[in-house]
Amino acid sequence: MDANKGIDDWQSLVNKPAYTNDEKQVGIVSAIQAENLVVSNGPITPDKYLVPKASIKKFDQGIIYLNDSWEFVKEKYKFE
């Protein structure tokens, strides 16, 4: 698979859910940065995660699948 995981338009990932490799939902993509996705979870004071584009395993039928586990995502990517 190529570096872009077959994703031509990164903006199309906005508002799509992201899941870890152990099937936990991290949240919904709220913004696209040069090297990361900003993923938010929660309605009022959302938890936010800075997920590297490189950690995307695939984007299939509107769902983003990550290479990482929920524990890893919580520990390494959460920033707010």
Next chain:
Amino acid sequence: MTEKNTEDTHINTTSSSSSSSSAKLKSSYQNLLQEAASLFPKVDQKLLLDIVQFETNYDDWEGSVLLKVVYPAEKVDLDYKKEWIYKRYQRMSSIEENRTLRFKAIRMYLEELEKLLKDDSDIEYITGSATMTPSDAYSA
């Protein structure tokens, strides 16, 4: 009949012209967003555009911004960064999630944001919110 045709033509022209203006405006906005993303790739776009809006529309805007500066997890000494921020802005920041420094700044104009990013290449991402009126240093 001729009168009706003229009227139809007028409506179509107006509609087409209006649609063209909308398309042009949307295209210009998309170009602005793309340029903002390429010039400030590490900054939250909403924060960036809010700062631009306040700064350009209100001459007396004090640059009041709640800033959240995100560093790579476990790769930087956050206490050192906290001190560095204090020396630079005289604001004590709090640490969130072991990688984010949160503080309320004033005079955080676009140029200052650019300098901050230039002076600290460790910064991974900057987010937060710009406010019209200054509030105290420790409010959200």
